Amino acid sequence: MSVDGRIAPPAGGAGFGSRRDRRRLHEARAAADAVLLGAATVAADDPPGSVLADDLRDARRGEGRSAEPLFVIVSGRASCPPAARLLAPRGEERRPIVCVAADAPADRVAALSERAEVRRSGGSGSVALDRVLEELAERDGIRRLLCEGGGVVNAAMLAAGLVDELLVTVAPVLLGAGGSASPVDGALPRTSLTLLEGEVVEGEVFARYRVGGV
Numbered sequence: 001m002s003v004d005g006r007i008a009p010p011a012g013g014a015g016f017g018s019r020r021d022r023r024r025l026h027e028a029r030a031a032a033d034a035v036l037l038g039a040a041t042v043a044a045d046d047p048p049g050s051v052l053a054d055d056l057r058d059a060r061r062g063e064g065r066s067a068e069p070l071f072v073i074v075s076g077r078a079s080c081p082p083a084a085r086l087l088a089p090r091g092e093e094r095r096p097i098v099c100v101a102a103d104a105p106a107d108r109v110a111a112l113s114e115r116a117e118v119r120r121s122g123g124s125g126s127v128a129l130d131r132v133l134e135e136l137a138e139r140d141g142i143r144r145l146l147c148e149g150g151g152v153v154n155a156a157m158l159a160a161g162l163v164d165e166l167l168v169t170v171a172p173v174l175l176g177a178g179g180s181a182s183p184v185d186g187a188l189p190r191t192s193l194t195l196l197e198g199e200v201v202e203g204e205v206f207a208r209y210r211v212g213g214v
């Protein structure tokens with residue numbers, strides 16, 4: 001995020017982290033069994049289907065794992081664009097999972113089902129994230145999940161008590177109003193954090209927190 005606490009520039013477009021920050025993100029993805037994203041992030045950023053540097057893909061294969069983590073998109077109203085690059089077929093890689101609410105519109109669900117495994121994981125409008133994670137553990141063997149945001153899904157995960165650690169980068173830049181408001185964009189009880197690691201490299205601050213006080 002920027003020093004003024006924003007996670008996207010007002011006009012969208014290119015990221016603002018350094019190469020070192022991107023490498024750390026790739027390493028966190030590589031360590032994860034699955035990466036979870038909110039539908040608005042998929043719509044805004046249209047991340048590519050391959051999200052890892054080649055050496056990290058090779059290392060995963062060498063460990064007998066899939067080259068890429070499984071993608072899970074949370075999209076209660078099924079607003080995730082079916083044409084998103086993340087949903088494009090990727091050879092031997094598993095199809096992404098899109099979690100929608102029980103009352104998600106049938107036409108959008110049908111369009112998403114052509115490119116993803118759609119799971120109806122909840123009630124009206126939103127999905128129960130605790131059930132999503134339980135199912136990912138039981139059906140898909142997911143043990144370690146990286147939630148990449150955006151702010152709405154980050155807040156929902158925190159509010160549901162489903163987050164063990166936060167990885168935060170503060171880039172030496174101000175973005176001003178108009179972009180995404182906050183890395184945690186939703187109601188949340190006051191939550192203490194414990195700093196586990198902190199490092200400053202060329203003006204960029206990297207921190208890892210455990211959720212919960214000492």
Ligand SMILES: NC(=O)c1ccc[n+]([C@@H]2O[C@H](COP(=O)([O-])OP(=O)(O)OC[C@H]3O[C@@H](n4cnc5c(N)ncnc54)[C@H](OP(=O)(O)O)[C@@H]3O)[C@@H](O)[C@H]2O)c1
Nearest residue numbers: 008038039040041075076077079126127149150151152153
């Ligand atoms: N700097 C960074 O590291 C970073 C990382 C990620 C994203 N971003 C930025 O963040 C912005 C998007 O973030 P955002 O906060 O607006 O949205 P978001 O969290 O990416 O997505 C919100 C959407 O996710 C779905 N969702 C979230 N929680 C849900 C729940 N409990 N149940 C059902 N559906 C749920 C809903 O989809 P439906 O509408 O389908 O119901 C909701 O509209 C983009 O600008 C992106 O560039 C920045």
